[in-house]
Amino acid sequence: MSFFRLLTRFLTFFGMCGSDDSFEDFVADSQMPTSSVRRTRETEESEVACSQRPDAAHDTMVEDLDDDVKPVRDEVDDVIKILVATDIHCGYGENKPNIHMDAVNTFEEVLQIATEQKVDMVLLGGDLYHENNPSRECQHRVTQLLRKYCLNENPISLEFLSDASVNFNQSVFDHVNYYDQNLNVGLPIFTIHGNHDDLSGKGLTALDLLHEAGLVNLFGKHESIQEFLISPILLRKGETRLALYGLGSQRDDRLVRAFKDENITFLRPNAGAEDWFNLFVLHQNRPRRAMHRSTGNYLPESLIPQFFDLLVWGHEHECKPDPQYVAASEAVGDGFYILQPGSTVATSLTPEEALQKNVFLIKIKGRKFASKPIPLQTVRPMICDELLLDKIPPGCRPATKLDRPRNNLDGRYIDEMAIEAKLNEMISRAKAKRGPRQPELPLIRLKVIYDGEWLNITPANAKRIGLRYENTVANAVDMVTIKKNVSTLDQYSEIEEGGTAASANRNFDNCLLAQIGVVRNTLKKMPLPPIESLSDMESFRDLIEKDLFELKKADCERPVTAPEGEEDDDDERQFYMPQRPQRFDEQEEEDDDEPMNSDDEPVSTSSAKPTRGRGRGSRGGGTRGTRGKTAKAAPPRAQIDSDDDGFVVLDDSDSPPPPTRATRGRGRAKPTTTTRKRDMSFF
Incomplete structure (x- = not known):
């Protein structure tokens, strides 16, 4: 210098x-x-x-x-x-x-x-x-x-x-x-x-x-x-x-x-x-x-x-x-x-x-x-876009309860064809703007909105569509999101504040005022709780829980009238058992050896010939897993019938079925019994 x-x-x-x-x-x-x-x-x-x-x-x-x-x-x-x-x-x-x-x-x-x-x-x-x-x-x-x-x-x-x-x-x-x-x-x-x-x-x-x-x-x-x-x-x-x-x-x-x-x-x-x-x-x-x-x-x-x-x-x-x-x-x-x-x-x-x-x-x-x-030159390219599906094109196979509209030529789903076409266009845009230092696989987000004629049709599987692009995009699993534009639901929009988009609820104030009005009217109709101060929240909570318990108890003990044509053989109050996905009478016909439990009649496991179990027991006739003792005869088994209305009725008048062998147990077996006591667990 x-x-x-x-x-x-x-x-x-x-x-x-x-x-x-x-x-x-x-x-x-x-x-x-x-x-x-x-x-x-x-x-x-x-x-x-x-x-x-x-x-x-x-x-x-x-x-x-x-x-x-x-x-x-x-x-x-x-x-x-x-x-x-x-x-x-x-x-x-x-x-x-x-x-x-x-x-x-x-x-x-x-x-x-x-x-x-x-x-x-x-x-x-x-x-x-x-x-x-x-x-x-x-x-x-x-x-x-x-x-x-x-x-x-x-x-x-x-x-x-x-x-x-x-x-x-x-x-x-x-x-x-x-x-x-x-x-x-x-x-x-x-x-x-x-x-x-x-x-x-x-x-x-x-x-x-x-x-x-x-x-x-x-x-x-x-x-x-x-x-x-x-x-x-x-x-x-x-x-x-x-x-x-x-x-x-x-x-x-x-x-x-x-x-x-x-x-x-x-x-x-x-x-x-x-x-x-x-x-x-x-x-x-x-x-x-x-x-x-x-x-x-x-x-x-x-x-x-x-x-x-x-x-x-x-x-x-x-x-x-x-x-x-x-x-x-x-x-x-x-x-x-x-x-x-x-x-x-x-x-x-x-x-x-x-x-x-x-x-x-x-x-x-x-x-x-x-x-x-x-x-910045190393940021992964990303494309975000939306696709609105509101009209079904003419000439396609109509939708059914179990199927969506298909193309008559190749049988492909119409909505999936539109989604894939949009995805391919977005991927092409991402590749076109990719720089030399940017990663090869882009980030893609397509928001699909079902509206109009597509509103009552089951939407496509977004993840299944995304997996088809597993080697093409970086986020194949979550690159497609599907939303139904239902008018009865709350609508959301993006509110611009100084050019910055912020997600907010469009009708939030109206919904909040409506909810406040409902709560206010409900409180006016309720009797005042017998408490000295409103700050005593523990007492107020106990009163509410007590009222709910009494209400549920009264509802469960309410007698139910039997359907016409049915006779009540017992002095006890008749009630109905909800129907299971598989009817009990059909299950008994298919496999009569399986024990069935009921919440209303005492039932024990069947007395079939003992088999080898994993618990302690002696060789031969004893059932392993039940301390080596031979299974005793079971009490009379409740016969289960089904009426035409889809309800299951218990009947004790039939004779017990022949004894069967005990099923293979694990550990110490305990007889499974039930009583007619009602379930009073309300909370």
Whole structure:
């Protein structure tokens, strides 16, 4: 390096020379509106102080990147380059034959992109693992990749300015991993935990192992659910300062209440708070996903403080290639940007998951940032589509109770022919868009809807159809789903909120009000329970159970009138036994040696000649398995007849059948007898 160049860099660093214009070289004209830095509530913490809204000179702008500029890392400049990815889901489908390596292969591609782009750091938005307790094989593969791409001789230009013992308070190591003298970290990774790899047991996650090993920097971990104190990671490169805030996955209801009750405090630097670029990474539901909860099971964007410049939103698998501007008020520039990278692997067969998967390259200089999506090349191709069957084509063999409409020419089912034609077309589309690094077998999801003339016809077997494509697609078993569009059932639709589809019930409010009305009217008709307080739920439950018991008992003891032509020979009340799938009288004619038990007449096993059993017994006449004693004559056997109405009637007047030999027993045999006692087990 020449002396003149070294002197210029030295003067630039101390502000004695013109500012570096490298950032302006790779950004193009602004295409999105600017946003002012927002105001947050003051805190009494000694290390922070909240500031007022800054002037327009600190507006945040999102601009396109210049593709002509090559990655530069060996020169000290003011641009912080970050590679952002979320929802890696390593370990997903590891027990499935075709997709067990998809997530790991894509994670390796993410690390390769970070190395090629020579970024200063990698930021992960949660769900690095798919399971809270990943398998040993999964942890082994992830550790291999992190050691391969993160431990090297590459220099790091990021200065860590905050208190690491506060940012990483869950660890005994009070420093960032690239400040550890025992490690040679060339690619720092900062990550929060998601809902898949969240805390369990004693408050540990699978990411804690990687943090203690010095492979990643886990931050945003909060064990307290009552109050959240979020302290930022302060980084600096040249004149650019970055305040990185993180919040691991929390229950949406709990987090919304914490925001509304002001139990969340965001700390800010004391001096020059408006000179910092504020980036917040979180892992929550973004669209409303529950209609029956007051909080909606999501985090409204309006609750987030307005001093942030950029939000990296994890947990949502749909990729949005452009940052979305959220205005806090009618004032121009009073808002923040939300970047939703989406997942790197498809974990559900939905249209949102079938979109292009990307990671994002973010460049920050001062209070401005630029983002660029980088498409992933190793993601398995996926096609999702629907097929509506509502009309039966003319000229085919009509449907019967046991058969579906068939083709007159070859006898094939009409619906299966339509489904297979649609599947072949989808597979052709997947093969056409497959890249050179993508897996060969695609993911296919076809939703078949039976409607109209097909509504009362038995649908096809989806799994049987899928198995015909076992060597053609990666998910042959579950690639076809079948649904009947019945108007009497609840209809579901996809509600779009800001372009994100959320599954919700279309008539949920009406159904809920109807159910509440039914319960209210029922309670009005019921007598008040004799309890002193409605809080005495134990007494109330006992009364309900007692009433139900008396009701069932009275119903079972109710006399039943015999059919006409039947005479009740006994003084006891006659009742009917439900007909079995096989008639008892037919069973006796076929096999008269088998004992039959009844709930109303005493019956013993037949006294056939003993055979060799497996229990103890003497040789010869004794039955093995009955302590060696000869079976005694059985009491008179109840003769079973069947009337024309399909009911079985017991008759004791007939003579007992000739004795038969005992059947082969196992162990100690016990005579099977029944009594006329009614079954009073009601619960």
